[in-house]
Amino acid sequence: MEQIQYYYFNLPIMRDALPTMLHGLGLTVLMALTTVAMGVGAGLLLAILRSYPSRWIRWPIICFVDVFRSLPQLVIIILIYFALPYAGIEFSPFWSTVLGLSLVLAAFAQESFWAGITATPRGQWEAATATGLSHTATVLFVVLPPAIKTSIPSLTNRIIAVTKGTALGSAVAVQELLAHAQSIQSVVANPSPLTLGALLYMAIFAPMVAFSRWLEWRYRWSR
Amino acid sequence: MFLENFFDINAIIYTYPLLLDGFLLTVKLVAVIVPAGIALGTILALIYALGGWFTKAGFILYVDTFRSLPPLVLLVFIFYGLPFLGIQLGSFASAVLALVLNGSSYYAEIVRAGIVAIPKGQWDAGRATGLTRFQTIVYIVLPQAVRNVVGPLLGNTLELTKATSICSVVALPEFLRTAQIAQSHVYNPTPLVFVALVYLILLWPLARLVSRLERGIATH
Amino acid sequence: MTSAPVLQISDLRKSFGSEEVLKGVNLTVQRGEVVVLLGSSGSGKSTFLRCINRLEEPTSGSITLNGNSVTASNANLRTLRKQIGMVFQSFNLYPHLTALKNITLALRLSLGQTRQAAEEQAKHMLAQVGLAEKAHAHPSELSGGQQQRVAIARALALEPQVMLFDEPTSALDPELVGSVLEVIRLLRQRHMTMVIVTHELGFAREAADRIIMMDKGEIVEEGPPEQLFTAPKHPRTREFLKHFTGR
Ligand SMILES: Nc1ncnc2c1ncn2[C@@H]1O[C@H](COP(=O)(O)OP(=O)(O)OP(=O)(O)O)[C@@H](O)[C@H]1O
Numbered sequence: 309m310e311q312i313q314y315y316y317f318n319l320p321i322m323r324d325a326l327p328t329m330l331h332g333l334g335l336t337v338l339m340a341l342t343t344v345a346m347g348v349g350a351g352l353l354l355a356i357l358r359s360y361p362s363r364w365i366r367w368p369i370i371c372f373v374d375v376f377r378s379l380p381q382l383v384i385i386i387l388i389y390f391a392l393p394y395a396g397i398e399f400s401p402f403w404s405t406v407l408g409l410s411l412v413l414a415a416f417a418q419e420s421f422w423a424g425i426t427a428t429p430r431g432q433w434e435a436a437t438a439t440g441l442s443h444t445a446t447v448l449f450v451v452l453p454p455a456i457k458t459s460i461p462s463l464t465n466r467i468i469a470v471t472k473g474t475a476l477g478s479a480v481a482v483q484e485l486l487a488h489a490q491s492i493q494s495v496v497a498n499p500s501p502l503t504l505g506a507l508l509y510m511a512i513f514a515p516m517v518a519f520s521r522w523l524e525w526r527y528r529w530s531r
Numbered sequence: 532m533f534l535e536n537f538f539d540i541n542a543i544i545y546t547y548p549l550l551l552d553g554f555l556l557t558v559k560l561v562a563v564i565v566p567a568g569i570a571l572g573t574i575l576a577l578i579y580a581l582g583g584w585f586t587k588a589g590f591i592l593y594v595d596t597f598r599s600l601p602p603l604v605l606l607v608f609i610f611y612g613l614p615f616l617g618i619q620l621g622s623f624a625s626a627v628l629a630l631v632l633n634g635s636s637y638y639a640e641i642v643r644a645g646i647v648a649i650p651k652g653q654w655d656a657g658r659a660t661g662l663t664r665f666q667t668i669v670y671i672v673l674p675q676a677v678r679n680v681v682g683p684l685l686g687n688t689l690e691l692t693k694a695t696s697i698c699s700v701v702a703l704p705e706f707l708r709t710a711q712i713a714q715s716h717v718y719n720p721t722p723l724v725f726v727a728l729v730y731l732i733l734l735w736p737l738a739r740l741v742s743r744l745e746r747g748i749a750t751h
Numbered sequence: 752m753t754s755a756p757v758l759q760i761s762d763l764r765k766s767f768g769s770e771e772v773l774k775g776v777n778l779t780v781q782r783g784e785v786v787v788l789l790g791s792s793g794s795g796k797s798t799f800l801r802c803i804n805r806l807e808e809p810t811s812g813s814i815t816l817n818g819n820s821v822t823a824s825n826a827n828l829r830t831l832r833k834q835i836g837m838v839f840q841s842f843n844l845y846p847h848l849t850a851l852k853n854i855t856l857a858l859r860l861s862l863g864q865t866r867q868a869a870e871e872q873a874k875h876m877l878a879q880v881g882l883a884e885k886a887h888a889h890p891s892e893l894s895g896g897q898q899q900r901v902a903i904a905r906a907l908a909l910e911p912q913v914m915l916f917d918e919p920t921s922a923l924d925p926e927l928v929g930s931v932l933e934v935i936r937l938l939r940q941r942h943m944t945m946v947i948v949t950h951e952l953g954f955a956r957e958a959a960d961r962i963i964m965m966d967k968g969e970i971v972e973e974g975p976p977e978q979l980f981t982a983p984k985h986p987r988t989r990e991f992l993k994h995f996t997g998r
């Protein structure tokens with residue numbers, strides 16, 4: 309018991325590690341927020357584009373989505389960071405991670421929004437067209453608002469799953485939370501910083517998970 | 532020029548044995564983690580459904596804890612942290628433990644949601660004909676629940692399969708890791724591209740199937 | 752009719768939270784007797800039936816089946832439930848199993864019958880309700896009336912001492928009601944002890960030995976059908992009959 313406390317909940321070590329780790333946490337949060345902004349934004353745009361009745365728009369989007377749903381996040385990040393430079397395209401570790409995760413989130417977000425759009429009753433489209441609205445206006449002002457609302461539960465889950473991937477940044481030397489926890493851990497030869505890291509991750513994600521549970525619970529009872 | 536850099540066939544031929552080993556290890560990881568995750572997740576969901584409020588709270592604590600932790604953080608903790616207690620699991624066992632904890636929490640939540648969505652009348656019918664609660668859930672409720680959540684279950688299986696690539700971080704020579712080693716041998720990104728293509732070819736059909744099934748449920 | 756009570760219920764009470772839904776119900780059902788329970792919506796009929804096999808836990812009171820206590824804390828609920836057949840308004844067939852398997856499941860799990868014996872018994876029961884040829888159909892392939900007959904066969908297969916019916920025809924299209932009532936009539940001819948909740952007053956009058964009128968969790972009037980239908984005493988009974996025959 310004492311051993312567990314010494315190795316995993318060593319308060320002096322945690323206290324010393326905290327400032328550096330908070331720094332890492334800041335970077336983790338920054339990566340997560342950038343990823344969400346880029347990924348959800350791109351996903352929404354793709355879903356809107358997909359509603360246009362042209363296969364030249366639809367097929368590339370479907371391919372994009374399938375590719376980024378099929379590839380592991382870490383494989384994408386490693387490709388961007390280690391392979392793209394051979395083509396003369398270089399991204400910093402930070403942007404390699406954020407870009408990789410954003411592509412994945414864009415694919416998943418597109419799916420969530422698209423599911424919401426296809427769930428819109430035909431009558432809505434017809435009513436809008438009958439009142440002379442253009443396709444773009446119909447999508448933006450009639451179809452999208454309820455579609456976004458429907459997609460929120462699944463989107464929330466995807467956002468959590470993808471932003472947890474910021475920890476993968478440590479594999480390409482982003483100095484985020486996990487990287488700091490690991491390096492301090494090896495310096496002090498005590499895994500308490502890992503515990504602290506895990507707790508800090510939970511501090512970010514546990515409220516989001518609780519929020520998604522609440523959303524699902526509310527959805528179940530509102531039917 | 533482009534092909535030479537990104538798809539140098541010689542680089543593949545040269546590193547092929549290494550990559551094959553990596554591929555087989557990834558297959559082995561998936562073959563252990565997915566069934567174990569589904570089994571543990573289902574057992575947890577059954578315990579939730581049969582237990583009292585205390586058990587239910589315990590279930591939510593387990594599921595939400597492992598859903599809030601990035602699997603890589605869990606893996607690093609198990610691989611680098613546990614040895615201090617004298618628990619030396621090695622990279623394969625650490626990978627299995629981390630991903631089973633992570634995967635089972637998602638599977639458990641999916642099956643739980645499936646179970647609570649089954650109408651109460653099904654329980655009534657089972658109980659009224661003298662079945663125990665356990666028999667009722669195993670023979671009547673669970674089969675229907677699982678059938679209703681096949682889409683999410685497969686979706687999580689896809690995610691879990693992809694997640695095995697994080698094990699490269701603890702030097703487990705799975706597919707991605709061997710690609711990185713191969714790349715350092717040939718000074719050429721071809722092995723990375725090759726591995727990505729193999730992932731894509733193998734997982735694309737699964738991703739298609741998952742999104743079709745999810746669509747089916749959305750429009751249901 | 753012999754005078755061996757199959758079911759004896761005394762001072763049965765049930766509350767949900769602060770709302771008392773059953774306020775001390777007494778009922779004795781003799782072997783072979785058909786009791787029809789009437790009452791407006793929310794009067795506690797379903798709750799009453801569900802307390803009899805303890806799908807709903809009674810707050811107080813006692814229930815005995817053939818002299819064995821159902822409400823005792825050490826009662827063998829599984830054994831007792833096998834002796835109490837129950838038919839639900841919404842059928843509650845298992846949608847993932849065929850008609851035959853719907854019936855064999857409890858025979859195998861509750862009675863421990865072999866697969867062969869269970870299937871034989873199930874086929875026999877299906878034939879009794881006129882659905883021998885539907886053995887391998889799934890519930891979704893059956894009409895509502897057929898589903899309810901399978902549900903009755905499922906309950907009967909366990910050879911219960913008493914059958915409880917909770918509005919067995921309320922969820923059915925009018926043209927399908929007859930086939931289900933026909934099965935219940937058949938059971939009556941075979942002297943099956945039954946407690947039936949129904950709004951089919953014509954059927955109640957013809958098939959019941961005794962009618963119970965329930966209101967707000969209490970029995971307000973009971974008697975033979977002729978008496979109850981032609982000379983109802985309680986104002987709630989009169990109101991109820993007027994409402995349902997006035998349609
Ligand atoms: N599980 C429950 N929790 C809380 N209240 C309940 C529950 N089940 C029934 N009730 C309440 O008990 C009362 C009696 O319900 P019950 O279903 O027994 O009536 P009923 O006579 O069968 O009505 P109906 O003809 O509509 O089927 C109602 O007020 C109902 O709201």
Ligand SMILES: [Mg+2]
Pocket residue numbers: 796797798917918
């Ligand atoms: Mg009722």
